[in-house]
Amino acid sequence: DIQMTQSPASLSASLGETVTIECLASEDIYSNLAWYQQKPGKSPQLLIYDASSLQDGVPSRFSGSESGTQYSLEINSLQSEDAATYFCQQHHDYPPTFGGGTKLELK
Amino acid sequence: EVQLVESGGGLVQPGRSLKLSCLASGFTFSNYGMNWIRQAPGKGLEWVASISSSSSYIYYADTVKGRFTISRDNAKNTLYLQMTSLRSEDTALYYCARRPGSFDYWGQGVMVTVSS
Numbered sequence: 001d002i003q004m005t006q007s008p009a010s011l012s013a014s015l016g017e018t019v020t021i022e023c024l025a026s027e028d029i030y031s032n033l034a035w036y037q038q039k040p041g042k043s044p045q046l047l048i049y050d051a052s053s054l055q056d057g058v059p060s061r062f063s064g065s066e067s068g069t070q071y072s073l074e075i076n077s078l079q080s081e082d083a084a085t086y087f088c089q090q091h092h093d094y095p096p097t098f099g100g101g102t103k104l105e106l107k
Numbered sequence: 108e109v110q111l112v113e114s115g116g117g118l119v120q121p122g123r124s125l126k127l128s129c130l131a132s133g134f135t136f137s138n139y140g141m142n143w144i145r146q147a148p149g150k151g152l153e154w155v156a157s158i159s160s161s162s163s164y165i166y167y168a169d170t171v172k173g174r175f176t177i178s179r180d181n182a183k184n185t186l187y188l189q190m191t192s193l194r195s196e197d198t199a200l201y202y203c204a205r206r207p208g209s210f211d212y213w214g215q216g217v218m219v220t221v222s223s
Contacts, residue, residue, distance in 0.1 A: 034209035043216055049209035091208040094166045098152040
Protein backbone atom coordinates (compact mmCIF):
# COMPACT_ATOMS: atom_id res chain seq x y z
CA ASP A 1 0.00 0.00 0.00
CA ILE A 2 1.11 3.57 -0.65
CA GLN A 3 1.89 5.37 2.60
CA MET A 4 1.05 9.05 2.99
CA THR A 5 3.10 10.81 5.67
CA GLN A 6 1.45 14.08 6.60
CA SER A 7 3.05 16.89 8.58
CA PRO A 8 2.75 18.62 10.89
CA ALA A 9 0.20 16.79 13.02
CA SER A 10 -0.95 20.11 14.41
CA LEU A 11 -0.22 23.77 14.03
CA SER A 12 -1.38 27.06 15.42
CA ALA A 13 -1.50 30.23 13.37
CA SER A 14 -2.96 33.71 13.48
CA LEU A 15 -5.62 35.28 11.33
CA GLY A 16 -4.18 36.57 8.08
CA GLU A 17 -1.13 34.29 8.18
CA THR A 18 -0.14 31.74 5.54
CA VAL A 19 0.32 28.08 6.48
CA THR A 20 1.57 25.05 4.59
CA ILE A 21 0.70 21.41 5.20
CA GLU A 22 2.68 18.67 3.54
CA CYS A 23 2.20 15.06 2.51
CA LEU A 24 4.96 12.74 1.43
CA ALA A 25 4.00 9.75 -0.66
CA SER A 26 5.98 6.52 -0.30
CA GLU A 27 6.13 6.26 -4.09
CA ASP A 28 5.23 8.24 -7.17
CA ILE A 29 1.48 8.91 -7.25
CA TYR A 30 1.54 10.98 -10.45
CA SER A 31 -0.40 13.96 -9.03
CA ASN A 32 -3.30 11.72 -7.98
CA LEU A 33 -3.73 13.53 -4.70
CA ALA A 34 -6.64 15.21 -2.98
CA TRP A 35 -6.91 17.48 0.04
CA TYR A 36 -9.91 17.55 2.38
CA GLN A 37 -11.05 19.83 5.17
CA GLN A 38 -13.01 18.41 8.10
CA LYS A 39 -14.58 20.59 10.75
CA PRO A 40 -15.63 19.11 14.12
CA GLY A 41 -18.78 17.03 13.81
CA LYS A 42 -18.90 17.44 10.05
CA SER A 43 -18.03 15.24 7.10
CA PRO A 44 -14.88 15.93 5.08
CA GLN A 45 -15.09 18.38 2.19
CA LEU A 46 -12.96 18.18 -0.93
CA LEU A 47 -10.71 21.21 -1.37
CA ILE A 48 -8.15 20.22 -3.99
CA TYR A 49 -8.02 17.36 -6.48
CA ASP A 50 -5.30 16.22 -8.88
CA ALA A 51 -2.77 17.89 -6.59
CA SER A 52 -3.54 21.48 -7.62
CA SER A 53 -7.09 21.81 -9.02
CA LEU A 54 -9.45 23.79 -6.85
CA GLN A 55 -12.82 22.16 -6.22
CA ASP A 56 -15.83 24.30 -7.18
CA GLY A 57 -16.84 26.70 -4.43
CA VAL A 58 -13.56 26.50 -2.53
CA PRO A 59 -11.96 29.89 -1.80
CA SER A 60 -8.91 30.76 -3.86
CA ARG A 61 -6.81 31.21 -0.71
CA PHE A 62 -6.45 27.41 -0.80
CA SER A 63 -3.87 26.06 -3.24
CA GLY A 64 -2.05 22.81 -3.86
CA SER A 65 1.34 22.06 -5.30
CA GLU A 66 3.78 19.21 -5.73
CA SER A 67 7.47 18.52 -5.94
CA GLY A 68 8.32 14.93 -6.72
CA THR A 69 6.51 12.81 -4.15
CA GLN A 70 5.97 15.76 -1.81
CA TYR A 71 2.59 17.47 -1.95
CA SER A 72 1.65 20.70 -0.24
CA LEU A 73 -1.53 22.50 0.72
CA GLU A 74 -1.13 26.24 1.26
CA ILE A 75 -3.74 28.38 2.93
CA ASN A 76 -3.24 32.12 2.48
CA SER A 77 -4.77 34.89 4.57
CA LEU A 78 -6.11 32.56 7.24
CA GLN A 79 -9.72 33.11 8.23
CA SER A 80 -11.43 31.96 11.43
CA GLU A 81 -13.46 29.42 9.46
CA ASP A 82 -10.28 27.66 8.34
CA ALA A 83 -9.87 26.10 11.79
CA ALA A 84 -10.26 22.41 10.97
CA THR A 85 -8.42 19.17 10.38
CA TYR A 86 -6.93 18.66 6.94
CA PHE A 87 -6.26 15.32 5.27
CA CYS A 88 -4.43 14.36 2.12
CA GLN A 89 -5.38 11.27 0.12
CA GLN A 90 -3.75 9.45 -2.76
CA HIS A 91 -5.88 7.82 -5.43
CA HIS A 92 -3.18 6.60 -7.76
CA ASP A 93 -3.68 3.02 -6.71
CA TYR A 94 -5.94 0.86 -4.59
CA PRO A 95 -6.29 1.03 -1.71
CA PRO A 96 -6.80 4.79 -1.54
CA THR A 97 -4.86 5.95 1.50
CA PHE A 98 -5.08 9.04 3.66
CA GLY A 99 -2.52 11.03 5.57
CA GLY A 100 -2.86 11.11 9.34
CA GLY A 101 -4.32 14.61 9.36
CA THR A 102 -3.24 18.09 10.42
CA LYS A 103 -5.23 19.95 13.03
CA LEU A 104 -5.12 23.67 12.37
CA GLU A 105 -5.94 25.97 15.26
CA LEU A 106 -6.35 29.72 15.03
CA LYS A 107 -4.67 31.79 17.71
CA GLU B 108 -28.15 19.64 -4.95
CA VAL B 109 -26.16 16.46 -4.41
CA GLN B 110 -27.25 14.64 -1.26
CA LEU B 111 -26.05 11.40 0.26
CA VAL B 112 -27.94 10.13 3.29
CA GLU B 113 -26.66 7.12 5.20
CA SER B 114 -28.78 4.93 7.46
CA GLY B 115 -28.78 1.56 9.17
CA GLY B 116 -26.16 2.11 11.84
CA GLY B 117 -26.43 1.26 15.51
CA LEU B 118 -25.09 -0.83 18.37
CA VAL B 119 -24.33 -4.44 17.49
CA GLN B 120 -22.60 -7.29 19.31
CA PRO B 121 -19.30 -8.69 18.08
CA GLY B 122 -19.79 -11.35 15.46
CA ARG B 123 -23.17 -10.04 14.36
CA SER B 124 -24.16 -8.37 11.09
CA LEU B 125 -25.44 -4.98 10.00
CA LYS B 126 -26.40 -3.46 6.66
CA LEU B 127 -25.82 0.19 5.87
CA SER B 128 -27.62 2.12 3.15
CA CYS B 129 -26.82 5.38 1.39
CA LEU B 130 -29.63 7.08 -0.51
CA ALA B 131 -28.39 9.40 -3.24
CA SER B 132 -30.19 12.33 -4.85
CA GLY B 133 -29.42 15.39 -6.92
CA PHE B 134 -27.33 13.59 -9.55
CA THR B 135 -27.50 10.63 -11.91
CA PHE B 136 -26.49 7.90 -9.47
CA SER B 137 -25.94 5.27 -12.15
CA ASN B 138 -23.16 7.38 -13.71
CA TYR B 139 -20.88 7.40 -10.69
CA GLY B 140 -18.68 5.00 -8.80
CA MET B 141 -19.33 5.09 -5.07
CA ASN B 142 -17.37 4.45 -1.92
CA TRP B 143 -17.57 3.72 1.79
CA ILE B 144 -15.05 5.40 4.07
CA ARG B 145 -14.96 5.15 7.85
CA GLN B 146 -13.57 7.13 10.74
CA ALA B 147 -13.06 5.61 14.18
CA PRO B 148 -13.82 7.99 17.06
CA GLY B 149 -11.10 10.64 17.27
CA LYS B 150 -9.11 9.01 14.48
CA GLY B 151 -8.30 9.54 10.82
CA LEU B 152 -10.03 8.39 7.66
CA GLU B 153 -9.91 4.82 6.36
CA TRP B 154 -11.21 3.81 2.95
CA VAL B 155 -13.38 0.70 3.18
CA ALA B 156 -14.74 -0.23 -0.25
CA SER B 157 -15.52 1.06 -3.73
CA ILE B 158 -17.92 -0.01 -6.46
CA SER B 159 -18.04 1.14 -10.06
CA SER B 160 -21.14 2.63 -11.64
CA SER B 161 -22.36 -0.67 -13.09
CA SER B 162 -20.99 -2.85 -10.27
CA SER B 163 -18.44 -4.34 -12.64
CA TYR B 164 -15.49 -3.39 -10.44
CA ILE B 165 -15.43 -3.78 -6.67
CA TYR B 166 -12.54 -3.20 -4.29
CA TYR B 167 -12.13 -3.74 -0.55
CA ALA B 168 -9.68 -2.78 2.13
CA ASP B 169 -7.78 -5.80 3.47
CA THR B 170 -9.23 -5.10 6.91
CA VAL B 171 -12.77 -5.88 5.72
CA LYS B 172 -12.24 -8.24 2.79
CA GLY B 173 -14.29 -11.39 3.19
CA ARG B 174 -16.53 -9.80 5.85
CA PHE B 175 -18.05 -6.75 4.13
CA THR B 176 -19.90 -6.60 0.82
CA ILE B 177 -20.52 -3.40 -1.11
CA SER B 178 -23.41 -3.31 -3.57
CA ARG B 179 -25.75 -0.88 -5.24
CA ASP B 180 -29.22 -0.66 -6.73
CA ASN B 181 -29.20 1.97 -9.46
CA ALA B 182 -33.00 1.79 -9.80
CA LYS B 183 -33.31 2.83 -6.16
CA ASN B 184 -30.37 5.26 -6.17
CA THR B 185 -28.98 3.41 -3.18
CA LEU B 186 -25.56 2.16 -2.13
CA TYR B 187 -25.22 -0.61 0.44
CA LEU B 188 -22.62 -2.04 2.77
CA GLN B 189 -23.38 -5.45 4.23
CA MET B 190 -21.16 -6.02 7.24
CA THR B 191 -20.77 -9.45 8.82
CA SER B 192 -18.57 -10.92 11.56
CA LEU B 193 -18.29 -7.46 13.07
CA ARG B 194 -15.39 -6.71 15.39
CA SER B 195 -14.78 -4.01 17.96
CA GLU B 196 -12.29 -2.42 15.60
CA ASP B 197 -15.08 -1.85 13.08
CA THR B 198 -16.57 0.74 15.44
CA ALA B 199 -16.61 3.95 13.42
CA LEU B 200 -18.60 6.60 11.64
CA TYR B 201 -19.26 5.27 8.16
CA TYR B 202 -19.51 7.72 5.28
CA CYS B 203 -20.61 7.11 1.74
CA ALA B 204 -18.87 9.26 -0.82
CA ARG B 205 -19.25 9.87 -4.52
CA ARG B 206 -16.84 9.32 -7.34
CA PRO B 207 -13.75 7.15 -7.63
CA GLY B 208 -10.46 8.90 -7.01
CA SER B 209 -11.07 12.12 -5.14
CA PHE B 210 -14.32 11.94 -3.21
CA ASP B 211 -16.28 15.04 -4.15
CA TYR B 212 -19.41 14.60 -2.04
CA TRP B 213 -19.81 12.89 1.32
CA GLY B 214 -22.82 11.96 3.38
CA GLN B 215 -23.20 13.01 6.99
CA GLY B 216 -22.15 9.58 8.19
CA VAL B 217 -23.78 6.81 10.22
CA MET B 218 -22.36 5.46 13.46
CA VAL B 219 -21.66 1.77 13.92
CA THR B 220 -20.72 0.61 17.41
CA VAL B 221 -19.60 -2.97 17.94
CA SER B 222 -19.71 -3.88 21.60
CA SER B 223 -21.07 -6.55 23.89
